[in-house]
Amino acid sequence: MATQSHSASQAKRSAAKNAASETPRTKVLAGEALLRDMAKHRKQVSATKESARQFLIDLGVLTKSGERRTLIRD
Structure with a gap:
């Protein structure tokens, strides 16, 4: 298995951090x-x-349409 370069792993962490900051808490x-x-x-x-x-x-x-759904099936 090939290892990621420093810049690739840093970019991945940065993308994850940006995605997390956009998610409402x-x-x-x-x-x-x-x-x-x-x-x-x-x-x-x-x-x-x-x-x-x-x-x-x-x-x-x-x-x-306001009809009741069948949630449990026999």
Whole structure:
């Protein structure tokens, strides 16, 4: 197996670092902060019939036409 040159490995690390910096970070919550965040999300999702329907479509429980999906097959 051939070894990479110094500049090739440096370029690879630089590309990985740039890709990581472009990725949005996810905030990790615990305890009361997590419960508050979950309550806030629940209120946003259930605020209107349309937002609740869109949440279920994004989740994969409903089709775009509003029909219930069969998630478990016999």
